[in-house]
Amino acid sequence: MKRCLLFCIVALALLPLLICCGAYALFLRQAISPPAPITISIARGSSFGSVTQKLKQAEVVSNIIGFKVLARLRGDATAIQAGDYHFSEPATPGQILDRLIAGDVELHRLTIPEGFSLKEISERLQHSDFQDAAAFLPLTDDAALIRELGIKAASLEGYLFPETYTFDSRTNSRQLIQAMVNQCLTELTPALLAKAKEQNLNRHQLLTLASIIQKEAGNNSEMPLISAAFHNRLRRGIALQADPTVIYGVKNFDGNLTRRHLREITPYNTYRVPGLPPGPIASPGRAALQAAANPAGVNYLYFVARGDGNHQFSNTLREHNAAVRRYQL
Numbered sequence: 001m002k003r004c005l006l007f008c009i010v011a012l013a014l015l016p017l018l019i020c021c022g023a024y025a026l027f028l029r030q031a032i033s034p035p036a037p038i039t040i041s042i043a044r045g046s047s048f049g050s051v052t053q054k055l056k057q058a059e060v061v062s063n064i065i066g067f068k069v070l071a072r073l074r075g076d077a078t079a080i081q082a083g084d085y086h087f088s089e090p091a092t093p094g095q096i097l098d099r100l101i102a103g104d105v106e107l108h109r110l111t112i113p114e115g116f117s118l119k120e121i122s123e124r125l126q127h128s129d130f131q132d133a134a135a136f137l138p139l140t141d142d143a144a145l146i147r148e149l150g151i152k153a154a155s156l157e158g159y160l161f162p163e164t165y166t167f168d169s170r171t172n173s174r175q176l177i178q179a180m181v182n183q184c185l186t187e188l189t190p191a192l193l194a195k196a197k198e199q200n201l202n203r204h205q206l207l208t209l210a211s212i213i214q215k216e217a218g219n220n221s222e223m224p225l226i227s228a229a230f231h232n233r234l235r236r237g238i239a240l241q242a243d244p245t246v247i248y249g250v251k252n253f254d255g256n257l258t259r260r261h262l263r264e265i266t267p268y269n270t271y272r273v274p275g276l277p278p279g280p281i282a283s284p285g286r287a288a289l290q291a292a293a294n295p296a297g298v299n300y301l302y303f304v305a306r307g308d309g310n311h312q313f314s315n316t317l318r319e320h321n322a323a324v325r326r327y328q329l
Contacts, residue, residue, distance in 0.1 A: 034059045037088035039106055041169065044082040051080055051100070060087050060096060067093050076101050084169045105168045112180070114162040114285030115214045117248070121160060121283070125176075135173040145174065149181045158207040158280020159184050187286060195293035199231060208276050210284035210292035215244035218309040223291035225313055229300040238301065240270035248281040304328060 038058050042051055052068055055061045070093050071077040083105030091099075098104075108129040112121055118140045125133040139145055141155040151159055160180035167176060188203060196206040209230060217223045233240055246261055247253050249268030262269070268277045284292070302320035303311040306327045314320040 032059070032062055033090040034087050037086065039084050039086045041084050042080065042082050042100075044170075046080075046082065048077045048080065055096070058087065060091075061093055067097075070094065071097060081105070082170060105170070107166045107168055109164055109166055111164045112160065112162045112283065114288070115211075115282045116162060117282045118155065118157050118160070129169075130167060130171070130176070131169055132172040132176075136177070139173050139177055145177070149178065150185075151181065153204060153279055155279065156181065158211050158283055160283050161187055162283045162285050184283075187289060192289060192293055199293060199295070201293070204279065205276055206289065206292055207280045207284060208278075210288040211280035211282045212240070212242050212245060212277075213291050214284040214288040215282055216242060216303075217288070217291075218305070218311065220287040222311055223287055224294060224296040225298060225300060226303060226311070227291040228295040228298045229303055229313065231295045232299060232301050234275065236301075237274065239272075239274055240276070242270045245270045245277050245281055248277075 040054050040058055040060070048071065052061070052064050055067065056064050061067045074097065076097055080100040081103035083103060085099060085104070086106040110125070110128055110130065112124065118137065122133065122137040125136050146153065146156060153159070156177065160177065161184035163183055165176065165179060193203060193206070201209060212230065213223050213226050216226050230240055243257055245268045247257060249266035250261055262271045265272050267273060268281065270277060299315050300313040302314040302317065304320065304323045304327055306312050312323040312327060314323055
C-alpha cells in the first residue's frame with residue numbers, strides 16, 4: 001500500500017515535467033510559417049532577446065521561451081549574425097536558428113549597365129537596397145583606397161566593371177568597390193593587355209579608349225570600326241573630337257552640347273586637347289575593351305550618327321561632310 005502511494009506521489013510530481021518535456025519536444029518538431037512572406041532585419045549588436053521578440057511578432061516562432069531554451073542549450077544565443085532574413089517557407093525552431101547562425105541572409109542584386117559613370121553608379125546605388133550608398137562616391141577618389149587596390153589613377157572612373165553584383169545588408173561601399181575593381185582586373189587578361197600593347201596602349205589608356213568607344217557606339221558590332229577611327233586619328237596626330245569626352249568635362253551638363261562647350265578648354269575636351277583624355281569617362285564593357293585592343297583593319301577617320309542607332313563611316317573629310325549633310329542637317 002505504501003509503495004503504491006509512493007508511486008502515485010512520484011508520478012504526480014513528475015507529471016508536469018513529463019508534460020513540459022512532451023510539449024517542448026512537440027515545439028522542436030513543429031514547422032511553422034509566417035502568415036505572409038516577411039523580411040526581418042537584425043542589426044549588428046542586437047540582443048538575443050530583441051531578435052527573439054522580432055521572430056515572435058512576425059509569427060516565425062510560436063514560443064519565445066522555447067526558442068530561448070533551445071538557443072541556450074545549443075550555445076548559440078550569442079552567435080546570431082546581423083542581416084536581413086527572409087521567411088516564407090515552413091521551418092522548425094532548429095532550422096530557423098541554423099539560418100541565423102549561418103548568416104543565411106537575403107541577397108540583393110545590383111546591375112551596373114555598360115557606360116555608366118561613377119556618378120551614375122552612385123545614383124543607382126542610392127535608389128537600391130544598398131544601405132551604404134552615401135559613402136560610395138567619396139571612396140572612388142580616395143587616394144589611399146585607390147593605392148590599396150593597385151590602381152594608378154586619380155579616381156576609379158572606368159575601373160568599376162559593369163556587371164550584376166549581389167550584396168546583403170552588411171555589405172559596405174568599400175567591399176562593393178573592391179568587388180567591382182577585382183572584376184575589372186579579371187577582365188583585363190594578359191592576352192587582352194598584350195593586344196593593347198601592340199596598339200601602344202597601357203592598361204589605363206586601354207580603359208580610357210574603351211570608355212569612349214562605349215559611349216560613342218550604338219551597338220557592339222560597330223565598336224571595332226569606331227575603335228579603328230580613333231586609332232587612325234591617334235596615329236596621325238588628329239584630335240579625337242569625341243563629344244562624350246567633352247560632355248564628361250562639363251560641370252552640370254544640361255543635355256545640350258553647344259559650340260561653346262566645344263571651344264572650352266578642359267582636360268577632357270578632345271576637340272582642343274590632342275590624344276586621349278587623362279582617364280576613362282565611364283565603365284566600359286567586354287565588347288568595348290576587346291574593340292579598343294582589336295580595331296578593325298579599315299582606314300576610317302570619321303563617323304557620324306545616322307539616327308537609326310548606327311553610324312556612317314568615312315575615310316576623308318569630304319565624305320564625312322557629305323554624310324553630315326545627309327544625316328544631321
